[in-house]
Amino acid sequence: MAASTNSFLVGNQTQIPSLKPKPISQSFLHLTKPTTTTTRTKPVSIRCASTATVGSDPRVTNFAAGPAALPENVLLRAQSELYNWRGSGMSVMEMSHRGKEFLSIIQKAESDLRQLLQIPSEYSVLFLQGGATTQFAALPLNLCKPDDPVDYVVTGSWGDKAFKEAQKYCDPKVVWSGKAEKYTKVPSFDGFEQNPDAKYLHICANETIHGVEFKDYPVPKNPNGFLIADMSSNFCSKPVDVSKFGVIYAGAQKNVGPSGVTIVIIRKDLIGNARDVTPVMLDYKIHDENSSLYNTPPCFGIYMCGLVFDDLLAQGGLEEVEKKNQRKAKILYDAIDESRGFFRCPVEKSVRSLMNVPFTLEKPELEAEFIKEAAKEKMVQLKGHRSVGGMRASIYNAMPLAGVEKLVAFMKEFQARHA
Numbered sequence: 001m002a003a004s005t006n007s008f009l010v011g012n013q014t015q016i017p018s019l020k021p022k023p024i025s026q027s028f029l030h031l032t033k034p035t036t037t038t039t040r041t042k043p044v045s046i047r048c049a050s051t052a053t054v055g056s057d058p059r060v061t062n063f064a065a066g067p068a069a070l071p072e073n074v075l076l077r078a079q080s081e082l083y084n085w086r087g088s089g090m091s092v093m094e095m096s097h098r099g100k101e102f103l104s105i106i107q108k109a110e111s112d113l114r115q116l117l118q119i120p121s122e123y124s125v126l127f128l129q130g131g132a133t134t135q136f137a138a139l140p141l142n143l144c145k146p147d148d149p150v151d152y153v154v155t156g157s158w159g160d161k162a163f164k165e166a167q168k169y170c171d172p173k174v175v176w177s178g179k180a181e182k183y184t185k186v187p188s189f190d191g192f193e194q195n196p197d198a199k200y201l202h203i204c205a206n207e208t209i210h211g212v213e214f215k216d217y218p219v220p221k222n223p224n225g226f227l228i229a230d231m232s233s234n235f236c237s238k239p240v241d242v243s244k245f246g247v248i249y250a251g252a253q254k255n256v257g258p259s260g261v262t263i264v265i266i267r268k269d270l271i272g273n274a275r276d277v278t279p280v281m282l283d284y285k286i287h288d289e290n291s292s293l294y295n296t297p298p299c300f301g302i303y304m305c306g307l308v309f310d311d312l313l314a315q316g317g318l319e320e321v322e323k324k325n326q327r328k329a330k331i332l333y334d335a336i337d338e339s340r341g342f343f344r345c346p347v348e349k350s351v352r353s354l355m356n357v358p359f360t361l362e363k364p365e366l367e368a369e370f371i372k373e374a375a376k377e378k379m380v381q382l383k384g385h386r387s388v389g390g391m392r393a394s395i396y397n398a399m400p401l402a403g404v405e406k407l408v409a410f411m412k413e414f415q416a417r418h419a
């Protein structure tokens with residue numbers, strides 16, 4: 001039986017509410033100011049790129065920078081558990097975040113992440129919200145006073161955004177910027193002057209837009225200072241010595257899960273110094289004391305991250321994951337470098353990102369065609385960021401080798417047709 005607009009379907013039965021609700025437009029009338037003009041809203045439709053459904057495989061090869069592709073086995077597992085999580089009779093989205101089911105989910109996620117990154121016990125792991133962008137403010141609010149000097153190395157747009165946000169809360173200085181060279185480099189660590197009193201030194205470990213990645217990490221000049229890294233776009237893509245950092249933070253939506261979860265790994269002695277004005281949701285101490293459950297966390301996102309961590313461990317951990325990432329990146333960069341200038345990657349070779357590969361065409365007028373034809377082959381999201389143009393292939397952990405091989409074969413074929 002079809003349900004009418006004012007009835008609810010429960011199981012197979014239609015229940016008629018005892019009080020018939022007013023049509024929405026009427027029941028909200030008392031909340032809006034009387035007005036003489038009427039605004040007509042156009043109906044909004046949800047769109048889908050038609051190429052995705054062509055052919056027998058319903059999935060595309062997704063080179064998006066984030067939200068990005070997730071491992072297929074993780075998606076299928078989530079699908080199989082969606083309706084009834086492990087016999088609990090409900091989905092993860094419907095559980096109490098304080099119930100034993102969800103507690104087991106978040107605890108396992110943390111424990112697997114600790115194992116993956118070999119996180120020392122002196123560090124807390126927090127599952128937060130608000131994206132890495134929120135951390136740009138949370139860091140200075142928690143870690144320094146308004147007059148404190150802090151240092152930022154700016155190797156791309158994200159480092160620059162972090163610096164600009166910090167200007168509201170402390171006294172940051174850009175100790176090195178790659179802007180003049182269009183963010184294609186990482187400085188040598190003795191090539192910039194750190195403030196010996198800086199409370200911390202901030203880097204963006206992988207610049208998602210420009211494709212510049214730190215292969216090693218600078219040591220803060222201040223013996224009491226510490227290093228902070230935004231690892232949003234290379235988190236869990238390779239082993240990292242966490243003990244070199246005071247804070248590592250990352251949005252999940254590139255390598256480890258859906259958007260909505262931000263992971264902060266912080267040395268415990270740095271927690272508990274938030275300024276009085278710090279909003280409760282930005283105070284690391286509050287989240288640490290409450291095991292990331294001070295308020296309702298992004299439960300489903302944390303569950304998905306947990307499935308990804310489990311999968312990364314099953315692959316043999318981050319050493320193995322790094323090997324796969326190196327192999328994928330090598331065949332793509334080789335294809336660019338061996339194209340005799342038809343394709344170009346502007347980034348200095350020694351600091352090219354394993355995750356985000358920006359490239360341009362010698363004949364820029366062909367770029368739109370390249371992207372269009374690739375989409376016809378079900379390779380999507382290859383357009384470079386609007387601020388830099390060109391193309392960008394993001395090849396995070398979940399991108400299979402076959403996906404990169406398909407792109408490389410297409411690039412060669414495209415070149416043969418247009419060179």
Ligand SMILES: Cc1ncc(COP(=O)(O)O)c(C=O)c1O
Nearest residue numbers: 131132133158208230232233251
């Ligand atoms: C390196 C880096 N930092 C920060 C951000 C901002 O993340 P969010 O949009 O989750 O706030 C991004 C987003 O793409 C990023 O790539």
